[in-house]
Amino acid sequence: MQSDKSLIPTEPQHRPPSVERPMGGRGPQDEKLDIAWLINIFIRGRKILIATVLLALVTGAVYCIVKTRRYEAQGEIAVHPEGSGALNLEDATEGSLAMGGDWSSRLETQVRILHSSTLAGIVISDLHLDQKPEFNPFLNKPKSAPEYVRQARVQESFAKDLTVQSVPRTQVIQIRFRNQDPTLAAAIVNDLSRVYQEHSFMTRYEATQQASTWLSQQLGDLKKTVEQEQQNLAAYQKQYGIIGTDENNNLVMARLDELSRQLTEAEADRITREAKYRIALSGDPALVQSISTDTTLPALQQERASLQNQLAVAQTNYGSAYPRVVELKAQLAQTQKSIERTLDQIRERYKNEFEASQKVENSVRQSLDEQKQTAYRLSENFSQYNILKDDVESGRSLYEDLLRKLQEAGIAASLRSTNVEIIDAATRPIKPVEPQIPFAMLFSLFCGVVIGIGLVFLYDRIDQRVSSTEEVEWISRMPLFGIIPSMTSRGRTRDPGTEPGSLALMSVRRPQAQFSEAFRSLRTAILLGSAGAPPRIIIVTGSVSGEGKSTISANCAAVLSHSEQRILLVDADMRRGKLHEVLGGGPRMGLSECLAGVADWRTAVRSVPDAPHLDFLSRGDRPPSPADLLSSRQMEHLIQEWSREYDHVVFDTPPALIVTDALVLCRFADVVITVARHRFSNRHALRRSSELIMKSSRGLVGVVVNALDFTGTYYGYKYGYYGPTDSSNEAYYEAGVPAEHTKA
Numbered sequence: 001m002q003s004d005k006s007l008i009p010t011e012p013q014h015r016p017p018s019v020e021r022p023m024g025g026r027g028p029q030d031e032k033l034d035i036a037w038l039i040n041i042f043i044r045g046r047k048i049l050i051a052t053v054l055l056a057l058v059t060g061a062v063y064c065i066v067k068t069r070r071y072e073a074q075g076e077i078a079v080h081p082e083g084s085g086a087l088n089l090e091d092a093t094e095g096s097l098a099m100g101g102d103w104s105s106r107l108e109t110q111v112r113i114l115h116s117s118t119l120a121g122i123v124i125s126d127l128h129l130d131q132k133p134e135f136n137p138f139l140n141k142p143k144s145a146p147e148y149v150r151q152a153r154v155q156e157s158f159a160k161d162l163t164v165q166s167v168p169r170t171q172v173i174q175i176r177f178r179n180q181d182p183t184l185a186a187a188i189v190n191d192l193s194r195v196y197q198e199h200s201f202m203t204r205y206e207a208t209q210q211a212s213t214w215l216s217q218q219l220g221d222l223k224k225t226v227e228q229e230q231q232n233l234a235a236y237q238k239q240y241g242i243i244g245t246d247e248n249n250n251l252v253m254a255r256l257d258e259l260s261r262q263l264t265e266a267e268a269d270r271i272t273r274e275a276k277y278r279i280a281l282s283g284d285p286a287l288v289q290s291i292s293t294d295t296t297l298p299a300l301q302q303e304r305a306s307l308q309n310q311l312a313v314a315q316t317n318y319g320s321a322y323p324r325v326v327e328l329k330a331q332l333a334q335t336q337k338s339i340e341r342t343l344d345q346i347r348e349r350y351k352n353e354f355e356a357s358q359k360v361e362n363s364v365r366q367s368l369d370e371q372k373q374t375a376y377r378l379s380e381n382f383s384q385y386n387i388l389k390d391d392v393e394s395g396r397s398l399y400e401d402l403l404r405k406l407q408e409a410g411i412a413a414s415l416r417s418t419n420v421e422i423i424d425a426a427t428r429p430i431k432p433v434e435p436q437i438p439f440a441m442l443f444s445l446f447c448g449v450v451i452g453i454g455l456v457f458l459y460d461r462i463d464q465r466v467s468s469t470e471e472v473e474w475i476s477r478m479p480l481f482g483i484i485p486s487m488t489s490r491g492r493t494r495d496p497g498t499e500p501g502s503l504a505l506m507s508v509r510r511p512q513a514q515f516s517e518a519f520r521s522l523r524t525a526i527l528l529g530s531a532g533a534p535p536r537i538i539i540v541t542g543s544v545s546g547e548g549k550s551t552i553s554a555n556c557a558a559v560l561s562h563s564e565q566r567i568l569l570v571d572a573d574m575r576r577g578k579l580h581e582v583l584g585g586g587p588r589m590g591l592s593e594c595l596a597g598v599a600d601w602r603t604a605v606r607s608v609p610d611a612p613h614l615d616f617l618s619r620g621d622r623p624p625s626p627a628d629l630l631s632s633r634q635m636e637h638l639i640q641e642w643s644r645e646y647d648h649v650v651f652d653t654p655p656a657l658i659v660t661d662a663l664v665l666c667r668f669a670d671v672v673i674t675v676a677r678h679r680f681s682n683r684h685a686l687r688r689s690s691e692l693i694m695k696s697s698r699g700l701v702g703v704v705v706n707a708l709d710f711t712g713t714y715y716g717y718k719y720g721y722y723g724p725t726d727s728s729n730e731a732y733y734e735a736g737v738p739a740e741h742t743k744a
Contacts, residue, residue: 040468045456052455056448060440070434071182075175075189075426076167077196079110080419107166111173114164114196120155122195127187130154134180162192172423182429189426200420215402222402226395233392259368266361270354277354280347300339307332464683469705472676475683476690481529481673481702482522484552485514486709505583505610507555516559522704523559526671529700535670536643537699539572541653541662543689547677548706550579553652556673561613565647568605570617572665573654574626577619583608590620594638595629601638615646626654631664639668657689666697674701678708 042049113119129135130150135157138150145153163176175192179185311328318325466472473480507516527534540553550573557569571579574592593599594617601617608614623629642649653662656674666672672693676686694701 040471041460042456044463044467045459048455048459049449049452052452053445053448056444056451057441060444063444064435064437064440067435068180069432070178070180071185071429071431072176072178072433073182073185073189073426073429074424075193075422076424077173077175077193078171078421078423079107079173080171080421081106104166107171107173111164111166113199114173114175114192115159115162117155119192119195119199120158120162121151123188123191124154124158126191126195127184129158129188132184162188175426177426178433186426186428193422193425197420197422204419215405219399219402222395222399226392226399229392229395233389256368256371259364259371263361263364263368266357266364270357270361273350273354273357277347277350280343280350300335300342304332304335304339307335465679466676466681466683466686466705467679469708471683472681472686472703472705475687476674476676476703477694478674478690478701478703480705481525482518482704483708484518484522484548484704484706486678486707505554505558505608507558509610516555519555519559522556525702526556526560526673529702530670534648535700536647537639537649537651537669538671538673539651539653539662539665539669540673540675541656541689541693542675542677543657543681543685544655545576545658547655547675547681549655549675550577550582550652552673552675552704552706553650554579554582557614557648557650558608558611560648560650561611564613566645567611567614568617568642568646568649569608569614570642570649570651571619572630572651572661574619574622574629574661575654575659577652577654579616579652580618583616590618592620592623592626592629594620595632595634596623597634601641627660627664630661635665636668655689656692657685663692663696666693666699669697670699672697672699672701674703675706676703677706680707 124130124135131139133139135154136150137153138145161178163178164173166173175189177185177188177192179188307328311325311332314322314325314328460467466475469480469483506513507519510516526538529535538556540549540556542549550571554569557567561567569579570591571577572591573579574590580590589599589604591604594601594604604620605615605617608616629635639649651665651669653665656662674686674690674693690703
């Protein structure tokens with residue numbers, strides 16, 4: 001038996017780890033919860049998703065049926081980059097492209113020409129497309145619009161069905177046209193190719209003729225200009241004596257190049273010797289030794305190092321007044337003077353070499369300056385000579401080139417008058433390209449899936465009822481103690497607790513049913529959840545009314561009594577408690593009378609016939625302030641007495657979110673069970689009530705999912721092990737008669 005002091009724990013007992021998500025990131029458990037939650041969302045909204053997808057597919061199918069069949073004819077032409085004119089000039093059709101554009105831009109220009117209204121008008125006129133209703137909506141209404149409006153509408157209809165594009169990395173242009181008449185589509189493509197070829201031919205031929213006429217007029221003037229330039233060149237040569245030479249082939253320029261080379265070498269030599277002289281000025285023997293080939297300086301440095309070592313040893317051994325020490329100091333001073341004298345000699349030698357190279361450089365620079373003056377005077381004459389000579393040569397070259405091209409114009413104009421070639425004429429298409437049935441159906445399916453998913457999530461946001469055990473765990477932040485299945489019969493769901501007396505002690509009357517097995521699993525979770533000793537005070541509550549907590553508390557107490565332990569079931573809902581109706585009989589004397597001191601609890605408690613070890617205490621009459629009675633000293637005294645008399649005390653309390661009765665009792669509890677009814681409990685209400693319960697309770701807390709429908713969900717595999725409900729059980733639910741009158 002538990003002592004009186006142990007009834008109200010002063011320290012929090014062990015609680016199973018919460019399923020609350022960590023603030024800093026996501027763990028594997030969070031990912032499992034998210035995946036299960038998403039699966040459950042789609043299971044709930046599967047009808048919406050399926051209906052949306054089917055509607056989209058039906059819409060796509062109707063579109064494919066009513067859409068007019070259209071055919072596409074295709075032809076190909078090649079546009080060669082060679083110029084068609086014999087003058088090899090940019091023709092009139094490509095005049096705007098002669099400004100440095102590449103061939104791809106030229107090809108795009110030809111695509112624009114094929115799209116032009118000029119060619120479209122010629123094709124429309126050739127094939128009388130303005131007399132066809134698919135091109136001319138005003139065909140039967142001659143006075144409904146002006147002539148220019150009708151022509152514009154015909155050209156718009158023509159351009160809408162025409163597609164012209166260049167093939168990448170080729171000189172080919174594809175022409176495609178769509179129409180409900182396949183023969184007409186092919187005829188339009190072929191006629192447009194022919195009209196474009198003729199247009200290109202005429203444009204290039206006329207440009208060639210115009211250029212030939214203009215060049216014939218310009219050749220006479222160009223000939224006179226070239227003759228005058230030749231005369232001016234001859235007069236200039238005679239005046240300045242420039243005969244048989246030029247500015248690059250003469251002695252002055254050769255001498256100037258030689259002096260420039262010598263000056264470069266002199267500057268390099270002077271820089272080298274100056275660098276050696278600067279090193280010699282530093283007085284550092286190590287640096288001087290790196291540039292000098294004299295062997296005296298290294299020997300002296302070696303001797304000085306040896307004397308320094310000997311002097312250090314002698315001073316250490318004999319002191320500074322020792323004769324040998326004095327002698328070594330004198331030798332070291334003499335060696336130092338020799339090194340300085342050698343450095344002075346090397347410094348003087350490099351100075352002389354530097355000054356000599358400087359004089360050579362100045363001499364060469366002076367000679368170069370004098371030679372430049374001579375070259376400048378000669379260059380003035382050569383500059384004007386070269387200008388005159390270039391004018392004569394360019395004029396003569398231009399004249400000869402244009403004269404040759406003009407002579408070849410007649411032959412070349414007839415041989416290469418066009419660069420357009422029809423390489424693939426359009427043929428009558430066989431299969432329609434519109435509607436594209438596979439694309440239309442796939443697009444409809446995609447739209448249906450996307451819209452359906454959106455509607456499913458919208459439905460989940462609107463419907464705030466809990467829909468899965470994972471969701472209940474995540475929202476309540478409590479461990480899951482058990483799952484109570486809903487009882488179905490012939491496709492209809494009968495939720496526990498909705499019909500008084502129907503499922504009151506089902507775990508006792510039908511021990512082999514799935515419903516009973518679920519309560520036995522709940523009993524195991526409760527008994528094994530607390531470390532040390534089994535819990536004595538068990539409180540059952542919920543967030544709102546109608547979640548079946550009375551049925552849960554009654555059956556939980558019943559399965560606890562199976563082990564021949566004494567169980568007391570207390571209806572602590574003194575406002576609207578109905579356990580007396582569920583278990584049979586009137587309210588009689590109950591908890592309210594015991595707390596008020598009107599009756600003794602031993603007199604008010606009565607036994608339950610179906611459960612020999614189970615006693616029941618009803619709520620009694622409704623008091624003015626139930627919460628005050630439950631928080632009174634009398635309530636604490638009763639709990640202490642019940643703990644001595646019974647092994648377990650189960651309280652059926654009001655909803656924790658509506659009144660504070662359950663929260664008052666939570667401070668006495670070893671285990672607090674929160675009931676969440678599947679597809680009934682509100683998410684926000686469950687979250688808020690769970691927070692209040694966890695703040696108020698010091699014992700073990702957990703949640704039970706009630707009335708879970710396993711039909712069509714993966715939960716059915718968990719309970720499928722126990723087998724289906726037998727026919728007698730279905731008859732019991734259908735008729736509402738006691739189970740002992742049915743066949744087991």
